[in-house]
Amino acid sequence: MRAVRAARAALLARVPAAPPACPTVFRCFEDAVPAFAVFAVAFDFVAAVFAFEAAAGFEGESPAACPANGCRIIRTESRLATHPNARPETKHFDAKTLMSPLYAAFRPAQGVGTIRVTQKMGLYETDCPVREFVLHPVRDFASAPSSVTLVFCSRSDSSSTIPNEFPHPRAMSTIQPIAGELEPHPDVALVEQVRGGDVSAYDTLVRKYDRQIFRIAQHITQNREDAEDVMQDAFLKAYEKLDQFQGNSKFYTWLVRIAVNESLMRLRKRRTGKMVSIDEDVETEEGSVPRDLADWAPDPEQNYSQSELAEILRKTIQGLPPGFRIVFVLRDVEGLSTEETAETLSLSVPAVKSRLLRARLQLRERLSRYFRKKKGSTETRPGETGVKSDLH
Amino acid sequence: MTCTEFLALLDDLIDDSVSAETRSELQLHLKGCDHCEVTLSTTRKTIEIYRSHEIYDLPAGLRERLHAAIMARCKKGC
Numbered sequence: 001m002r003a004v005r006a007a008r009a010a011l012l013a014r015v016p017a018a019p020p021a022c023p024t025v026f027r028c029f030e031d032a033v034p035a036f037a038v039f040a041v042a043f044d045f046v047a048a049v050f051a052f053e054a055a056a057g058f059e060g061e062s063p064a065a066c067p068a069n070g071c072r073i074i075r076t077e078s079r080l081a082t083h084p085n086a087r088p089e090t091k092h093f094d095a096k097t098l099m100s101p102l103y104a105a106f107r108p109a110q111g112v113g114t115i116r117v118t119q120k121m122g123l124y125e126t127d128c129p130v131r132e133f134v135l136h137p138v139r140d141f142a143s144a145p146s147s148v149t150l151v152f153c154s155r156s157d158s159s160s161t162i163p164n165e166f167p168h169p170r171a172m173s174t175i176q177p178i179a180g181e182l183e184p185h186p187d188v189a190l191v192e193q194v195r196g197g198d199v200s201a202y203d204t205l206v207r208k209y210d211r212q213i214f215r216i217a218q219h220i221t222q223n224r225e226d227a228e229d230v231m232q233d234a235f236l237k238a239y240e241k242l243d244q245f246q247g248n249s250k251f252y253t254w255l256v257r258i259a260v261n262e263s264l265m266r267l268r269k270r271r272t273g274k275m276v277s278i279d280e281d282v283e284t285e286e287g288s289v290p291r292d293l294a295d296w297a298p299d300p301e302q303n304y305s306q307s308e309l310a311e312i313l314r315k316t317i318q319g320l321p322p323g324f325r326i327v328f329v330l331r332d333v334e335g336l337s338t339e340e341t342a343e344t345l346s347l348s349v350p351a352v353k354s355r356l357l358r359a360r361l362q363l364r365e366r367l368s369r370y371f372r373k374k375k376g377s378t379e380t381r382p383g384e385t386g387v388k389s390d391l392h
Numbered sequence: 393m394t395c396t397e398f399l400a401l402l403d404d405l406i407d408d409s410v411s412a413e414t415r416s417e418l419q420l421h422l423k424g425c426d427h428c429e430v431t432l433s434t435t436r437k438t439i440e441i442y443r444s445h446e447i448y449d450l451p452a453g454l455r456e457r458l459h460a461a462i463m464a465r466c467k468k469g470c
Contacts, residue, residue, distance in 0.1 A: 218448040
């Protein structure tokens with residue numbers, strides 16, 4: 001609680017007494033936000049308004065008010081906020097979250113390259129280039145309403161692009177821009193060729209992603225024959241349903257989604273009808289708090305042959321609950337973004353973040369058995385030395 | 393910052409998605425907490441090891457066989 005109070009005090013100390021006179025701020029929602037607002041002072045085409053839902057009907061009123069003020073709502077999730085045909089989109093947050101110390105990440109900062117609205121709760125992430133955040137509470141936090149709406153706007157007459165001097169954060173680097181936003185992903189042209197009857201273009205897509213699909217299938221089914229079947233079925237189903245591919249996501253994430261579903265179906269068959277889902281066993285508390293404090297030696301994997309290491313890694317990850325394992329594989333091994341992982345698995349972003357943290361911590365703890373530093377030495381202690389195993 | 397608060401931000405730190413200010417607070421905590429320092433370094437290493445080692449490889453022969461089967465079906469219209 002002390003940390004919360006300190007964060008709140010620090011936040012309030014930086015709040016101006018009155019709304020700032022910033023000509024670059026887009027105030028399309030200003031009137032509709034009587035309680036609390038965070039104005040993102042943006043470069044000439046994007047502004048974000050972070051507002052508590054103070055008045056009834058805020059959500060209905062604000063988008064309507066927006067065009068009259070010379071801006072439009074744009075879709076921003078995980079993508080650059082300039083898509084001309086993007087759909088309106090708002091996100092709801094819990095007020096408690098914004099009062100947490102984590103919210104300190106949104107304190108004013110010069111030269112911020114992006115609006116980062118993710119943090120622990122994993123709420124939102126976007127790439128709007130922002131010069132400065134200005135926090136402007138009008139009422140006391142205690143009387144703040146219980147939810148918040150995040151709305152991103154851009155000027156309707158804008159043709160600007162994101163300035164190059166703002167690098168994207170590493171976490172976003174796996175996200176490839178969709179067609180029409182920056183430059184079309186190469187897969188878009190291949191998909192169009194296939195739709196036009198060019199089967200050889202599909203050959204290219206299969207060769208591009210077959211290894212990843214096979215790996216994902218094997219991680220889920222934990223059976224090589226099933227993985228082979230899943231790989232074939234996933235590519236065939238994707239081919240059959242290519243007309244249904246909307247292009248809102250990458251072809252790869254769409255394909256992964258098909259492969260995940262095929263893998264789960266295969267597991268169900270194997271377990272003769274028992275329901276299998278990615279929610280299985282996720283209630284475990286294991287790994288929530290690290291217990292093993294032993295450090296690892298530098299390059300601990302050097303103590304094992306390639307085949308031994310592969311076996312250790314296989315056994316270790318197979319011991320994770322399926323719901324954690326899939327999230328870890330998609331996010332950390334296959335490089336999907338948090339949002340893509342959430343979309344692929346039909347999970348919320350906070351659920352993905354929660355599972356990812358616990359998966360990472362559980363794997364770390366289990367691998368410690370093999371990689372921990374031997375006392376008084378820089379050598380690692382192999383798993384055979386009688387250290388208690390937590391593998392199963 | 394407590395260890396629990398640090399842990400809540402561990403993933404964001406690993407994924408490099410914290411603000412400069414939060415990063416400073418995290419680094420300050422790390423200076424005085426061996427537990428969290430070890431947790432951070434070994435969790436990073438865990439991810440790195442899984443990223444850099446393919447534990448389910450697709451042998452060339454099997455890959456070609458599966459590939460041929462897929463394309464044969466596609467050419468027939470599945």
